Amino acid sequence: MDSNTVLPTTSEHIVDITYDNAKQYLIDESAVRPVLVDFWADWCAPCKSLMPILEKLAVEYDGAFLLAKVNADALQDLAAQFGVQSLPTIMVMHNGQPVDGLQGAQPETAVRELLAKYLPAPWEAVVQEGLQKVEQGEGAEGVALLRGAYQDSGQDAQVAFALASGLILTRRLNDAAELLGTIKMVDQDAQYAQLMAQLELAQNAAKAPEITELEAQHEANPSDLDVVQALAAQYSQHQHNEEALVLLWNVLQKDLNAKDGELKRIYMDILATVGKGDPLAIRYQQKLYAMLY
Structure with a gap:
């Protein structure tokens, strides 16, 4: 068989590899989605039992991966480059590199498990x-x-x-x-902490009057820390994080433990919600650290 002969395929997600298209499908395409490479030969009985399973999955997964079939007899140099020592051999290509594989006849469950490691979860x-x-x-x-x-x-x-x-x-x-x-506990990472901060701010805001009323109360009595707390929560809940931080900082720079530390905790919650890399968070973190240290 000529090494550039392309056999008929049953799906747009199944290709027969030739020397001419090997780079396109094995290297370039694997930067876009996983490529499952099947090394096979006509004389190989296990290859003939495995290939229908692979073709079925390629159709079922509908483009989540590309099945690339390599006739190891016709493309011996290519098979040697991939270190193929027995048939059938299947390999997963990702970003131009083989990252995983199986040798010999395989049940469908084994192939699915292999693919599951490199495909997005269905949900x-x-x-x-x-x-x-x-x-x-x-x-x-x-x-x-x-x-x-x-x-x-x-x-x-x-x-x-x-x-x-x-x-x-x-x-x-x-x-x-x-x-x-x-x-x-093992899953309580930075994202968890950020969500907890968002939840607490939302709960505080849900109990507070509207911003306009609170602003009027604060203007009338700037020393009322209950109003400061409620207004900061409302600001943050409505994505006015800078206004909230300015409001709280005006109090904290005079008394870091105002309201038994409650205002500082809200201040930290807002910083967590904004995110560590945000310039606003960095600026107000530095203000706090300068006071502490």
């Missing part, structure tokens, strides 16, 4: 869709999608964080608090 797209709907004002539908993804993921912590974010944004604060209360 990841649902999470993104749910968050997008929440941001677009379709809160009920977005939260429903996030709840479904949370269950489908086996209550994965990262999906829980996405759901908690959606619950906070849609003011389902009790549900958010209950969900975050289930997060295991």
Whole structure:
């Protein structure tokens, strides 16, 4: 068989590799999506049992990966470059490099497990869709999608964080608090801390009067720290984080433990919500550190 002969394929996500297209499909395409390379030969009986499984999965996964079939007899140099020593051999290509593989006949479950390590989890797209709907004002539908993804993921912590974010944004604060209360200690990372800070600010804002009323109260009595606390929470909840930090800093620079440390804790919550790398957070962190040290 000529090494550049292309055999018929049954899907646009299945290609027969030749010397001419090897770079395109094995190197370039693997920077876009995983490429599963199948080294096979006509005389290899296990190859003939494995290939239908691979072709079935390529069609089922509908473009999540590319199946690239390499006739090891026709393209011996290519097979040698990949270190193929027995047939069938399948390899996963990612960013131009082989990163994993299997040798010999394999059951479908083994191939699925191999692919699962390099393909997005099926619920990841649902999470993104749910968050997008929440941001677009379709809160009920977005939260429903996030709840479904949370269950489908086996209550994965990262999906829980996405759901908690959606619950906070849609003011389902009790549900958010209950969900975050289930997060295991090992999963309580920076994102968890940020969500907890957002939740606390949202809870404070939910109990406070409107900003305009609070601003009037603060102007009439700037020393009323209850008003300062409520107004800072409202500012933050409405994304006026700089106004909140200015308000709190005006008090903290005079008394760092004002209101038994409550104002400093809110100040830190707002910094956590803004994010460590944000210039606003950096500026107000430096102000606080200068006082402390």
